[in-house]
Amino acid sequence: MKKFLIVPSILSANFCNLESDIRKILCAGCNLIHFDVMDNHYVPNLTMGPIILQSIKDNKIPVQIDVHLMASPVDSLIFLFSNLNVKFITIHPETTNHLDKTIRLIKKIGCGVGIAINPATPLNCLDYIFDELDLILVMTVNPGFGGQIFLKHILKKIKYIRYLINKRKRSILLSVDGGINLSNFSSVINAGADIVVIGSAIFDSNDYVQTIQDFKKIFI
Numbered sequence: 001m002k003k004f005l006i007v008p009s010i011l012s013a014n015f016c017n018l019e020s021d022i023r024k025i026l027c028a029g030c031n032l033i034h035f036d037v038m039d040n041h042y043v044p045n046l047t048m049g050p051i052i053l054q055s056i057k058d059n060k061i062p063v064q065i066d067v068h069l070m071a072s073p074v075d076s077l078i079f080l081f082s083n084l085n086v087k088f089i090t091i092h093p094e095t096t097n098h099l100d101k102t103i104r105l106i107k108k109i110g111c112g113v114g115i116a117i118n119p120a121t122p123l124n125c126l127d128y129i130f131d132e133l134d135l136i137l138v139m140t141v142n143p144g145f146g147g148q149i150f151l152k153h154i155l156k157k158i159k160y161i162r163y164l165i166n167k168r169k170r171s172i173l174l175s176v177d178g179g180i181n182l183s184n185f186s187s188v189i190n191a192g193a194d195i196v197v198i199g200s201a202i203f204d205s206n207d208y209v210q211t212i213q214d215f216k217k218i219f220i
C-alpha cells in the first residue's frame with residue numbers, strides 16, 4: 001500500500017469559520033495543515049501571517065503547521081514563526097541572497113527546513129544544501145493563488161527529485177503543491193510524492209471529510 005500524507009491548504013478555507021474548518025480537517029485525520037504566507041511582492045497575492053497561528057494555538061486546536069513562505073526578503077519573517085506549533089518552514093530560494101544562512105535561521109527556531117521549487121526553478125539550487133533539508137516542495141502551479149490548473153509537465157521533475165532523494169538515501173519528504181484534484185492525485189503519488197498539498201479541491205467541496213476520504217480511497 002502506498003504511504004502518503006494529505007495536507008490541506010487553508011488558503012481556500014472559509015476565514016469567517018476558520019476554527020470549524022480546521023476541526024473538520026482534523027476529523028478527516030489530517031493533523032498537519034499547509035499555511036500559505038504571501039506578501040504582494042514576491043507573489044502578487046496578500047494572505048496571512050503568524051497572528052493567525054497564534055489564534056490557532058490560543059484556541060488549543062491540536063494541529064501542526066506546514067508554513068509555506070512566499071515572501072521576499074524572507075529572513076526577518078522567520079523568527080516570527082517560532083513557538084507556534086510549526087513543523088516545517090518552506091522558503092523559495094529566490095527570496096534570499098544567502099540561502100545557507102536562511103536555512104540556519106529556520107533550524108535555529110527548531111523547525112524542519114523546506115525548499116520550494118517553482119515550475120521553472122532549476123534543481124541545481126539544491127546541490128549544496130541537500131543534506132540540510134527535511135522537505136522539498138515541488139510547485140505544480142506558479143505560486144500566488146489557489147485554484148490554478150495543475151502543470152502536468154512537472155510530474156517529470158517530481159520523479160527526478162524522488163530519484164535524487166532515494167539515491168542519496170536521505171529521509172527528505174517530497175511534497176507537491178498546486179492544482180491537485182481527484183483526477184490528477186494518483187499521478188502525483190505515483191511520481192513519488194510523500195505529501196500532497198490540497199486547497200480548493202477540499203475547501204470548495206460540500207463535505208471536506210468525505211472529499212479527503214475520496215482522495216485516500218484512490219489508493220485503497
Ligand code: DX5
Pocket residue numbers: 009011012034036068141142143144145146147148177178179180197198199200201
Ligand atoms: C499556491 C499555494 C498553494 C495553494 C494550493 O501558491 O502555494 O498551497 O493553496 O491550492 P490549490 O490546491 O487550490 O491549488
Ligand code: ZN
Pocket residue numbers: 009034035036068177197
Ligand atoms: Zn503552498
